[in-house]
Amino acid sequence: MLELGTTSLTIVSVIAVIAIVALVVAVLLRRQVLAADAGSPKMQEIAGAIEEGAQAYLRRQFRTLGVFAVVVFALLFLLPADLSVRIGRAVAFLFGAGFSAAIGYLGMSLAVRANVRVAAASEKPGGRAFGARIAFRSGGVVGMCVVGLGLLGAAGVVLVFRGDAPAVLEGFGFGAALLAMFMRVGGGIFTKAADVGADLVGKVEQGIPEDDPRNAATIADNVGDNVGDCAGMAADLFESYAVVLVASLILGTTALGEQGLVLPLLMTAIGAVVAGLGVVITRVRGSESGLTAINRGFYISAVAGVVLAAVVAVTYLPSSFADIEGVSADLADHTGNPQLIVVAAVVVGVALAGVILWLTGYFTGTESFPTRNVAATSRTGAATVVLSGIGVGFSSAVYTAGIIAAAICGVFLIAGGSVWLALFLVALAGCGLLTTVGVIVAMDTFGPISDNAQGVAEMSGEVGEEGAKVLTDLDAVGNTTKAVTKGIAIATAVLAATALFGSYADAVSSALEEVGAAGAQAADDVVAAMVAYDIISPITLVGVILGGATVFLFSGLAIDAVTRAAGAIVFEVRRQFREMPGIMTGKDRPDYARVVDICTKDSLRELATPGLLAAFAPIAVGFGLGVGPLAGFLAGTIGAGVLMAVFLANSGGAWDNAKKIVEDGHYGGKGSEAHEATVIGDTVGDPFKDTAGPAINPLIKVMNLVSLLIAPAVIQLSVPEDVNHGIRIAIALVAAGIAGFAVLTARRRGGRVDIDGGADERESLASESA
């Protein structure tokens, strides 16, 4: 058991204070945002409706998830560990989940007030700069909360649990990741069901513009932006932050002892400082575009992060591994300079963020070859648009995965071949990447706020041409920042997952040590294969296949859920147009609330399946096949996960912007056949880029954390000679049963498909169709 010295405790206390300061800054920034003009009564009414819908959704979501959290809280006690660790871990789980939820809620609640303020600002002189500032600062508040709460949680756990902190923090990270995953899935289904449904009836069938108040799904569409893009992304990035911290604390303690525990906290404290700096310095100068200002903010933050990291490393670490107290035996004779090595890893992380930013921009930007090519294929119809977008998605996934792989290889070389040091450095590179997280969250939140501002303006009809132009500009900036931050979120997820993968190995070897070599040798051949990490074993390969399969299944479920929910919205909006002919002439007001309600119910119903799958698949594989195949499973998950996440995000981004190219007047412009083809592409891309794709990030981490938590239990149930394999297999079967049941019922949820419309087979959707 590691005992922390006074110096370490002092440093961690200072870090906790920094975290609190970050939260205070957030409160101040929030006050500044809310001080802006809140717009006309009509605008406020619309914004109020959006806020009401979003709050109602999140509250119901939290109620549902609360039950789930309590169950998991109880299950955590069943896992083998000291009682104090078990209690701490379960409590930390609740804190992690609670913080994740709080940040999501905060992001949403501020965004729904910021949007109307941006809309109001657009009409005033200097509105563009001022509007951009409100939008960015609102995101800044969320960003500061992400770093503040993340750091506070981690520092608090270290102060309370000292040497037990890594094990307890597993609970914190798990809570954060699990909640974030649910918010991503639920919010993602909500936002895209509403968006797709609104577009299919409004744009395609009725030919009315986006955000037209006659479309009953508009309010739901705007609510979705807030609960999906805004609350979901904030929770997701918080979770990445927490998980990277957790992994680096675990691996740091293994590799370097006490200093390895404190160092990652120091690195992320830098993130808090840098975030504050980034948010404050980002302001639009003169007539420059909002994007230029934001990019400047990002790059300045990145450079400041590297400089500060170098200062910290040189101040805190000695220049030789042998001088680090508590360094692991195999690192004691490492000839490298730890200061340089640590800084190099952080630089790799920061550089990775920069490269991904550029690469995502290249694949999804309107100016570059891939997206222009997708737009060009609209001349031969929707099928070629879909195919070329899928091609872009596949290629971009490969390049992004290749860059991330290169970063990991780079870190491996920096580590000089020591696997444990390399794993710790991967985690530190993740910390490096996340020094800019404050700015990234702000960039991302910019998107839904400016999107909503445009919606509010359009629906209120009170913003003039000048103001509308300003809002369109801001919206375009928001689209770009939203797309690039997705790339970064994925890169973070992969680094975090790789580090967690290392933590898993650490947990397995500790557990094997406890069971003792005698136990392992006494075990028979099957068990030996279960605990072997040998990648060549056929059941490890089975693990890899199943890991990839889980990612495919999860993506398919998320997309199917959107398809189903959007179908319900389409029928509802059609029904309103049919039954209230006054809507089209502006005489009747559509029933917005009913659409919001359908979205809410459907997303909450649909989010259970992917969630159960993520939680139970690793349990089934681990207890059923052993820790070796579970490692294979995780490797398969990470490999397929990064590829699938980028594929989904970037093909969606390319379709979105290909549509914009056509709407700008190319290939016939709006209303042409080419336009219709790109609208179909964009609709296909919606659940790709905003539901399934982003949810894969937390998915990967949830599965890694579950594996990390269960590894000791699996070994206790499989290695010793006197063990009862029945229990192990029973657990595997129950877990597989729960996941399988959830999946099979989801697929049937749409009801029977009624091809011929026989009255006895009629199901709700079919009966409402024309």
Add this chain to the structure above:
Amino acid sequence: MLELGTTSLTIVSVIAVIAIVALVVAVLLRRQVLAADAGSPKMQEIAGAIEEGAQAYLRRQFRTLGVFAVVVFALLFLLPADLSVRIGRAVAFLFGAGFSAAIGYLGMSLAVRANVRVAAASEKPGGRAFGARIAFRSGGVVGMCVVGLGLLGAAGVVLVFRGDAPAVLEGFGFGAALLAMFMRVGGGIFTKAADVGADLVGKVEQGIPEDDPRNAATIADNVGDNVGDCAGMAADLFESYAVVLVASLILGTTALGEQGLVLPLLMTAIGAVVAGLGVVITRVRGSESGLTAINRGFYISAVAGVVLAAVVAVTYLPSSFADIEGVSADLADHTGNPQLIVVAAVVVGVALAGVILWLTGYFTGTESFPTRNVAATSRTGAATVVLSGIGVGFSSAVYTAGIIAAAICGVFLIAGGSVWLALFLVALAGCGLLTTVGVIVAMDTFGPISDNAQGVAEMSGEVGEEGAKVLTDLDAVGNTTKAVTKGIAIATAVLAATALFGSYADAVSSALEEVGAAGAQAADDVVAAMVAYDIISPITLVGVILGGATVFLFSGLAIDAVTRAAGAIVFEVRRQFREMPGIMTGKDRPDYARVVDICTKDSLRELATPGLLAAFAPIAVGFGLGVGPLAGFLAGTIGAGVLMAVFLANSGGAWDNAKKIVEDGHYGGKGSEAHEATVIGDTVGDPFKDTAGPAINPLIKVMNLVSLLIAPAVIQLSVPEDVNHGIRIAIALVAAGIAGFAVLTARRRGGRVDIDGGADERESLASESA
């Protein structure tokens, strides 16, 4: 070095004779098929045009690939091995490639003559049964050749090279797999470029039916069926057969010595007998559908295969492992009964074929929930059709991968936890699955023949209503058999790849033994990580990510190639309609040959990139990162490969049949908006199911074989103390450079995208668009 006893040599000689008999049967069957009435002069003229186009394409393809084969032949000499092995392996490579090409050519050349005979038969009394028989028997000829040539090649190598046979056979399998991959990719691009191009202009723009002679792309479309579905699939299944044999000979020799070398040959000889049986007994009785007859043939063959396998196992093997001469040390005290174990593995393989057959039918059949659901989403437009089809693809990939994984786990349990025995049994399960290969090839070839027969009938205009009905029925049967054999081909590929993965491990451990433990210990940490199979090492994880990435890239390249080539066809067909207005009125004859020519040129140009990627990616990973990460790479390839292959095949199949459901009169029937939506879905699915998806099978095996071949060289260049790492890294960089160059130039091949139509930026496609 293994010396073969007289008994073994006698058995192998008998097997060679069985192989020759199978080929003689093929010749007799071929004569029977050609004896049927060849139809009217007009029909013969059309069939002649198709034959001419197909022959021209294949001949040019073989010329192109010949150059490539010579280069590989030379490169094989560079790999470390005894001179006799090197010579043998290089020559065997040529034989493998030659046989693969010959079978593809044979399949094509017979199919183009069978199609017109089926069309002619349709008009006669009893035409349905007779037509089905011609189509099935033509496929039977190809099936008999597959088993005959595969078995003859393997037995010949064993007779000549004795104990060196496994190493030499690597060359045979590699040649077969490489050629098959090229034929799959090239043929797949050809057939779908023509099909998509024909549909986009003919069906969608001009509203003329499929196979209408006024469409300039019809002949090319029919040529494509023969060079893609027919030649490609035949070569693919031959390659699976050869590769499973190779892997099981390697693993069998390691596990059981001499008897392990002979046993797989015996099992596949059973396949030859069973194939003959299946082809002869399959005949339509009374008024039953062709499908019933074919399924009966399949199941009888499967049962016969199991029975014969049991007889062989009991006759040939002793009842205890200890009694097997040359059994490996760790198997000598295995308590299982080898007879039972072997039969159980074969049963797993045969059962797997049956389950996959059913599962594929479920996901893509017009009667089951998934496809009906896709059809139902056509009511909300093309976007929801595309999304729901993608959902079906993802889920079906997961179930199929899960079943295959379960089969591997089952074999692992049968092996009692011995990894090497398990690997051999996986290979034997592959042999079991392939006992039915003769019937499977026949089933698959049935598809393009009946499809073409309909095309010939439609174009000649000489088949009456009765005959047309018969041909439509046969075509529907062909669609189903084509879809289900794809599932089996993928299952075979996974088993073959898993077994090859084991052979790879075998090669690595032999090579490490040769280098000696001293060398390995002298090596530094980085090298130790390179040869470690530890799945937890970050660079092994990098290998997994890169393996998955290669599959994604390959799929993307194949789909992009079709999109590009189809675009060219669209512009050409549009040009012909524009410049020759007489085509629509039937006065002018379209220039079919020009479309065939464009398809030929484009597919040959496009096939190089995916081919180079497949060959060079493992070289780059192996020499660059080491044998451990290369194992990770292969695992990633297999995991992502099986999922992607099934996803692509089954989403494509579901879209195809969803269109059929609508065409049968549901949701508005032909010409409705729902129909248009499903046509878009079907077009998206075309390159999925017939280009990218099927090409992944040989891809996985090519990459495994390349890894197997280079493993000793990688170890020689990385482990010993006095080694020069420069050469290793140089090789990796050159390989990465070649693959990278091929990929980057392919993406740019479409030329600059001309958004605004400025004269200086004009590129060929844009300038021809309206």
